[in-house]
Amino acid sequence: MGTSEERVVAVIMVGGPTKGTRFRPLSLNIPKPLFPLAGQPMVHHPISACKTIPNLAQIYLVGFYEEREFALYVSSISNELRVPVRYLREDKPHGSAGGLYNFRDLIMEDNPSHIVLLNCDVCCSFPLPGMLEAHRRYGGMGTILVIKVSPESANQFGELVADPVTNELLHYTEKPETFVSDRINCGAYIFTPDIFTAIQGVSSQRKDRATLRRLSSFEALQPPNRSPPSDFVRLDQDILSPLAGKKQLYVYETMDFWEQIKTPGMSLKCSALYLAQFRFTSPHLLASSDGRKNATICGDVYIHPSAKVHPTAKIGPNVSISANARIGAGVRLISCIILDDVEIKENAVVIHAIVGWKSSIGRWSRVQAAGDYNAKLGVTILGESVTVEDEVVVINSIILPNKTLNVSVQEEIIL
């Protein structure tokens, strides 16, 4: 369905540098959206999902990073996928809905009938074609992607209640203290252009009302003109909550995987989820151990074409190896992300770890962690240019860039 006039514009919110410190130490060297999961930059996954929508006119990446951080990526992905991708920098915080509104003129330039809004740091199958079709059937202003989670974990997110027959959104509340619902907001939406009217309505309401706020000491630090302006509009509290139950918003439930990628540990978990997805969507990207010339591969493994892996190494499951990495003889890699230009010398073992760009892992050394993706030291992380000398053991630790370890460490953060 959909006439040739019905164009779709996608907007992906990518965040900014000083906001997300939870992704350190990896974010010390690269903007989080460009960190690779299953061999592709994080933002590549929602972008590829947008490509499955018919009549996609444009993709905008919106964030607080400097333009030059994304310049190279944006031009190469535009060429590769044959769809215009453009990075737009927000000059100041407008809130999750305000950011969308801020660029409404650009977004509406293509006269789209629908706007897809995605968060970059969400790991998901992004079932956009099905969601768009459902959205057209519902005929509302917006459709929210939801997923069922365990009741205990639901309160970390936005909880939704929907009508089981019509799928209308009846109630929405952000991070409630008591249990409301086990269906949560996945951070993916489809809107019609009416969303801009709704956002504008909120900010003009704000302007008319005098606001008395008790300022915390941190807010008092901001220069006077930075206290929440009227154009700061949050999607959850200011749009979704008030409009629930008014026959304007609907939900679409996904049965696939869903995770938030807030910490480096979670990036390892999400890399594994995307690798597993590749088995169905892009099996040619996964490595296989055919022939005596190749290393032994178990499970889902991605190896960049320029990486060199010795035939006696055993790789996997859940391993992704980036460009120009060199994996030596007899190396064993399990559940890890090996970044560009890393050298892993003979007989080393890496389990549940992220090895940073240009790092060097010595012979017979062992880099590992318990593999608890949510724990602070559950995945061992080596920053850029870290050297682990021969026979050294690194367990459940985080090592910042440019360090050399010549003694073993356990449960430590090394600055």
Next chain:
Amino acid sequence: MTALAVEASGGSRIFKSWEPTKIWEGARALTGDKGDHLSLKMKALILVGGFGTRLRPLTLSVPKPLVEFANKPMILHQIEALKAIGVTEVVLAINYQPEVMLNFLKEFETKLGIKITCSQETEPLGTAGPLALARDNLVDDSGEPFFVLNSDVISEYPLQEMIDFHKSHGGEASILVTKVDEPSKYGVVVMEESTGQVERFVEKPKVFVGNKINAGIYLLNPSVLDRIELRPTSIEKEVFPNIAAEKKLYAMVLPGFWMDIGQPRDYITGLRLYLDSLKKKSSPKLAFGPHIIGNVLVDESAKIGEGCLIGPDVAIGSGCIVESGVRLSRCTIMRGVRVKKHACISSSIIGWHSTVGQWARVENMTILGEDVHVCDEIYSNGGVVLPHKEIKSSILNPEIVM
């Protein structure tokens, strides 16, 4: 993209420009005003080295030589001491972030009237290799000896006395040594007491062989460069022992204080020693007043409120605002920090543009990186906090907050 460029570009208000790497020769040196006995133009090399990881989180925002000590970039203490005895050219041996250093140095070259160049290692060359790399900058036809300093070292810099000592013994190399209480932690220099001739070096000795250690300040004849190959070389382990064996290496005991301030604990001790030496010289830079105890340095642009008690051993940087009722002791407050009312800070370093909230208590080697905000009433016991964080709950035990 250079390491840490991403977060730095997003957040640091200190160094924004990241220009392409190149060796940059700055403005011509203005001739020294010490024209009398120095028609000789002496040169110096400062070993700046690497990433300064021991001074993280401060060095996540700024390269180590530019981190302020007693309200002045560390390396400026040394460059000024060299300029004062007539050194006309300083070479910085670096292997990290040359662009950031070069921007800073442009400014100081003209202000100080001394030529500053950078010699960049493309691979680590140890403690002697950089001298070989900078050879062309260090030696000319004059045959004059040149200084070598380690960038982490703070001391009185008795450089003129060292020149006189070097001339009097006529050897090939002179080093400064300093007396320490626990020599086994370091490399000990065993020397003949009356002449200062060095017999040998002993690394971390198990029995007592002497209590003088290498202070990291050398005066070398150009011939020393012939002993150094352009490869990773250690000056203490390879070069000096060879010169000592030929009885051409002499050591002078450093009068006054000495400190390697490359890590936070020693940085804080070093400030005490430095301010103490200012006191001994009756320096007008030290603050005085009813609210000052002991030795305190306050930048003239800093504002201090009423009812405060500041000191001993405190340095407050430019643009700082210390509100009323604040207690500061044994701490360094970097540029642009705001300490709110009734707060209490001791034995800590507060990074640039941070804030410490009302009634907050910050102590025991708390190190706050750039732009860290400690909320009101929070307690930090040894928290080490990376840049751009807000501390909303107390840190009861020493911990790194990323």
